[in-house]
Amino acid sequence: MTDLRVVGGDLLPPADERRHLLSITDLTGADVERLLATARSFAQSQERDNKKLPTLRGRLILNVFYESSTRTSSSFELAAKRLSADTMTLKAVGSSVDKGESLKDTALTLSAYDPDVIVLRHPEVGAAQFVARATQARVVNAGDGKHQHPTQALLDLHTMREALGRLEGLHVAIVGDVAHSRVARSLVQALNLVGATAILVGPPALLPAGLAPTSTDIDAIADADVVYVLRMQQERMLAGANFVPSLREYTARWGITPERVREGQRVMHPGPMNRGVEIDARVADSDASLIVDQVRSGLIVRMAVLYDLLTTGPVAVESAVGVA
């Protein structure tokens, strides 16, 4: 309840006419606080029988997904609906993309409907920036190749704060295939913005230098408040690249098993999981796991992001929640 009062003048969004959420690097700490506060206020609205808010009535939000997705596409669609926006999800399979249409032409075609927001997932780095340049819509990056997945990082912060009561000073061990992970890139940057720290743990060739401290020793997760497990992204690895000799060897050295999780540690995973590879099913289903909470956070955080891009500031949050 007191959260709404946290939203003060210093948390006003920048005055640009058309804002996007392309990368965590576009955000300040104050932006993150504003978005998380907004999400928290939406959490309350989601406890009512009537979960729908009228805030974005008449707005059009297009979800354009060039890569498979369960959590992200469903939560963006639902987030738009809960805010009363018109929404439509376009998947690459079964659209003109199948017929060789370029991203530029698809973007221009969809622009003809004057969407307020385009939510884009695409396998290539820079796709969201490209659509932001090519159209007049606000663009939310729902994942571009190995680059960024900013709403995932925001929902992860929300999940951590709800479960652990704070973000500042938290220490998060991100374990596994960091090299191919847009989630890890966004999360490391987001943790830095809120005063938390990260260590990257995994096989040497999968830990890019310079993002955060690294360790190839799984024991390095011991100090962490949160163990954040990444999927081995075999679909993004070039054949014959030899990042690890085998998945069996990966699991033996870096798999998150009950024995490796310390009492009091919480475990997260952005999904989809490969149970038995990077995470043991007993860990995924344990009380330490926040994996289901992450999915729940996804809805309200994405509501907050859409709301934030389409309204002028935090004052309306109270009224929005109030009207419902």
Next chain:
Amino acid sequence: MLTGPSGTENIVIRGARLVDPVEGLDATQDVRIDNGVIAQIGTALDTNEHRVVDANGMILAPAFIDPHVHLRTPGREDEETIASGTAAAAAGGYCAILAIPNTDPVVDGADVLRGLRARAQDEAQIPVGFMAALTKGQDGSELTEMGALADAGAAAFTDDGRPVATAGVMRRALQYNAITGRMIAVHCEEQSLTRGGHAHAGLVSAELGLGGWPSLGESLMVARDLDLAGDTGQPVHLMHLSARESVEHLRRALAAGVRASGEATPHHLCLTDEAVRSLDPNVKMNPPLRSEEDRLALIDAIRDGTITAIATDHAPHSPEEKDVPFEAAPFGVTGLETSFGVLYTRLVEPGVLSLETLLERMSAGPAAIFGLDRPRIAIGAPANLTMIDPKATWRVKPSTFRSRSLNSWLLGARLRGRVKLTIAAGRVVFEL
């Protein structure tokens, strides 16, 4: 080796600052050109009813030579033609260019080469030399008929766009090339290290999630080719050097007496991989933009003569190819029409590079490497001259380009120093 028009202009260029570093010339004088040849240099020259160009405040220098231009002909005439590419070169102050053979079809046989030279005879705005491939289809396995290609007028040999993957083939190419007297130019890339690479392997690529193209991917191959040049006693030219380690290898090899040379591009001399954060496909090139340390090493090498040529690696791409997300875009940027302006603005004006060194590396340097006549300001020399207004400030706009392609990393930039007049082989080929 060069094909293209020549002329017999009669002009007097009055009052320019004449700068020819190799001739030791830096003086404000008039130049009289009779029948396309420099006839007189002095003060208050007779006009002899020649056309008079008032060049007060202008620099008149030997025109430039670009040894690394992708003319995209044959095969991709929508991106560049001999006519448009040589017109772009003329506008950039060039009097001659060398074209790269990675076309479709590849220039790997004398018939294709003869066809291109015949077209250039009709179409070229300035003299152009055509390089031929080193291996058939540029696939790195079987040598082209280098003797026949040289006889048909190949200006040099290169598989540019690709490396010669195996040391054995490269060694045979160098050995055999002893019969041609032409240069072998190499694109140094160890592909097992660069596969999947879209940007320099460093902090920027790590943060952006782009596959890394490491410095070692170039410098390993540079070391190999320098050793092979040393072993065979044959010369080798290293194209578009980008990494500090490559420069160090070249410097050591030159000191050891290896017959080698190198070139650097304006984009590697002016930009670093920080530019890639924009995810603008027009800063994606091969080799990639590297760190500030690498950039400074290239500038040092240009200064001390380790690298003696500036080459644009002008690589036109159609909008369909470049108007895509960064990761999907092909490598390559255009450069012919902005090279002097950007290097003058970013390196000469701030005092990083002297005007004389820049002029030498854009003209006499590349001429010497490829055995071309050196453009010079001297009595009796054919007029190959470029007139530059060092005070002119201009904005790079799509409409300024003669090139058919617009994939310039400088679109929108303000530059100082503009080419106003180019004379190539005694003919005025560009005038602003």
